[in-house]
Amino acid sequence: MQEEIKNIISIGENTNIEFKLASNILPKSVFETVCAFLNTAGGYIILGVSDNKEIIGIKEENIANLKKDFTTKCNNDEIISPTIFCELKEIVIDGKKLLYTYIEESKNIHKTKNKFFIRNYEGDFDITNNMNLIVQIHNQKNRIYEEDKVYSYIDVEEDLNHELIAKARKLANLNVRKRHPWMDMNDIELLKSAGFYKKDPITKEEGITLAGVMLFGKDRTILNVNPYCRTDALLRIDDLDRYDDRDFIATNLLDMYDRLIDFIGKYTKDRFTLNSENIRVSAMSIIAREMVLNSIMHRSITDGHTSRVIIYEDKMIMENPNSFSTMGFITIHNCVPFAKNPTLANFFREIGYADELGSGVKRITENSILYSGKPPIFEDKAMFRLIVPLTRDIKLNETEIKEIGTSEIDNVAENNLINETLKMLLYILDEQKDITIKDISKKLNKSEKTVKRYIIELKEKGYIERIGSNRCGLWKIVKKIEE
Numbered sequence: 001m002q003e004e005i006k007n008i009i010s011i012g013e014n015t016n017i018e019f020k021l022a023s024n025i026l027p028k029s030v031f032e033t034v035c036a037f038l039n040t041a042g043g044y045i046i047l048g049v050s051d052n053k054e055i056i057g058i059k060e061e062n063i064a065n066l067k068k069d070f071t072t073k074c075n076n077d078e079i080i081s082p083t084i085f086c087e088l089k090e091i092v093i094d095g096k097k098l099l100y101t102y103i104e105e106s107k108n109i110h111k112t113k114n115k116f117f118i119r120n121y122e123g124d125f126d127i128t129n130n131m132n133l134i135v136q137i138h139n140q141k142n143r144i145y146e147e148d149k150v151y152s153y154i155d156v157e158e159d160l161n162h163e164l165i166a167k168a169r170k171l172a173n174l175n176v177r178k179r180h181p182w183m184d185m186n187d188i189e190l191l192k193s194a195g196f197y198k199k200d201p202i203t204k205e206e207g208i209t210l211a212g213v214m215l216f217g218k219d220r221t222i223l224n225v226n227p228y229c230r231t232d233a234l235l236r237i238d239d240l241d242r243y244d245d246r247d248f249i250a251t252n253l254l255d256m257y258d259r260l261i262d263f264i265g266k267y268t269k270d271r272f273t274l275n276s277e278n279i280r281v282s283a284m285s286i287i288a289r290e291m292v293l294n295s296i297m298h299r300s301i302t303d304g305h306t307s308r309v310i311i312y313e314d315k316m317i318m319e320n321p322n323s324f325s326t327m328g329f330i331t332i333h334n335c336v337p338f339a340k341n342p343t344l345a346n347f348f349r350e351i352g353y354a355d356e357l358g359s360g361v362k363r364i365t366e367n368s369i370l371y372s373g374k375p376p377i378f379e380d381k382a383m384f385r386l387i388v389p390l391t392r393d394i395k396l397n398e399t400e401i402k403e404i405g406t407s408e409i410d411n412v413a414e415n416n417l418i419n420e421t422l423k424m425l426l427y428i429l430d431e432q433k434d435i436t437i438k439d440i441s442k443k444l445n446k447s448e449k450t451v452k453r454y455i456i457e458l459k460e461k462g463y464i465e466r467i468g469s470n471r472c473g474l475w476k477i478v479k480k481i482e483e
Contacts, residue, residue: 016043032124035112037103040119048098057096147341150200152207159221175352195343231307233263264288283371290360298340322384429475
C-alpha cells in the first residue's frame with residue numbers, strides 16, 4: 001500500500017484525490033470532501049500532505065485523536081447525513097506519518113451540515129442551492145447500471161434481430177487470433193455469456209436485459225421498451241438555425257454506430273498525418289470512432305434527452321444525456337475512467353470496436369491536435385459535451401503537427417483548463433449574482449487573490465459588469481465565453 005499511496009501523492013490533487021494538512025485537529029473542510037466523494041465518484045483523502053504534494057506529516061501524539069474524531073463525526077448525522085462508517089489508516093511515507101482513507105461512491109446522496117457537495121475537476125462544489133442538479137444526481141444514483149434491467153416478457157426468438165447476433169459473433173471472432181467461444185454457442189448462450197440475458201434479483205424471472213434489447217432488438221421492440229435511445233445527426237454549414245442535412249437515428253446500437261460513422265465521414269475532411277510512432281493514420285477516423293463509441297457506451301440510455309452530433313464548418317459537437325461523475329471539464333490530466341454501462345462497454349471491446357476503459361479521452365485529444373493543432377473540450381455535466389475543432393488556424397506540415405501532438409499536448413490541455421475555470425466562474429456568477437469573492441474562492445477552491453485576477457480578466461474582456469458598489473452590488477453577465 002505504501003507504493004500505491006506514494007504514486008497517488010505524485011499524481012497530485014484531482015477529481016478523486018484530495019490532500020489536507022492536519023496539525024492538531026481535523027481540517028474543517030475535510031467533511032465537505034467526504035460528502036463530495038460520496039455523492040460523486042469516490043476518492044482518496046490523505047492528511048499530512050500540502051496542496052503542492054509536499055509531504056509534511058502528522059505528529060505522533062495527534063494521530064489517535066484525529067482517527068477517533070474522524071470516525072466519530074462520520075457517524076454523526078449532523079456532520080454527515082446519512083451517516084457512514086469510515087476510518088483513517090496510518091502509513092509512513094519518506095519517514096513521515098500520514099493518515100489516509102478511501103471514500104466509496106455511495107448509492108445515496110449525502111449532505112454535510114445541511115449542505116450538498118459534489119466533486120469537480122479542482123475541488124468540492126457546493127450545490128445546495130441548485131435543486132435541479134441535486135435531483136439529477138439522485139436520479140443518476142437510482143439508475144446506475146440501468147442497462148441490466150430484465151425484461152422477462154421479451155421473446156428472444158420473435159423480438160430480437162438474429163442477424164445482428166450473427167454479426168456480433170463474426171466481429172468477435174475477427175477480433176481474436178483463435179476461434180472465439182461465441183462461434184460455438186447458440187444465440188441464447190451467447191446472450192448469457194455476454195451478460196445480456198440474466199435473472200432479475202428481485203422477481204427471480206429470467207429474460208433479456210435492456211442492453212441486450214438496445215443491441216439486438218427489432219426496431220418495434222426497442223420503441224416499446226425504450227423510445228428515448230436515439231441520436232440526431234445534423235449538418236449545419238449554411239443553415240445554422242435548422243440544418244443542411246440530417247439523419248435521425250432511432251434503431252439498435254450496432255446500426256446506430258454504423259450510421260453515425262458514415263454521417264461524420266461524409267461531412268468531414270479525411271486528413272492523414274503521422275502519429276507518435278511514425279505511422280500514417282486518419283486522425284478524423286479515430287476521433288469519429290471514439291466520439292460515437294462514447295455516445296453509445298456511456299450515455300444514460302433511458303434519459304429522455306436526445307443525443308446529438310452536430311457538424312459545423314469549424315467544429316463538431318457531440319451531446320449526450322449523461323450520468324456524470326464529475327462536474328466540470330475533463331482533460332487527460334484529470335480523467336478518471338468510469339463505466340456508466342459496463343456490460344455494453346465490455347461487449348464493444350469484445351467485438352473490437354472499443355479499447356480499454358479510459359483511453360477515449362487521450363485518443364481524442366491526441367488526434368484532435370494531429371488533425372487541427374488544437375485540443376478538444378470535454379464537459380461532464382447532465383449533458384456530456386465534446387467539442388472537436390475542425391479547422392487549422394495556420395498551415396503546418398506533418399512534422400510540425402506530429403511534434404505538437406507528442407511534445408506539447410500537456411501544455412495545450414493545461415492552457416485549456418484556464419478557459420474552463422473562467423467558464424465555471426461565469427456559471428457561478430450567473431447562478432448567484434450577489435456572491436462574494438470569499439464565497440467564490442471556496443466554490444472554485446482557489447485563493448481570493450486568484451479569483452480577483454479572474455474577475456479582472458472577465459471584466460477586461462467584456463464578459464461581466466459590476467452593477468452597484470462592491471459591498472451591495474450585483475454581477476451582470478454581458479456575454480458567454482465562446483466555445
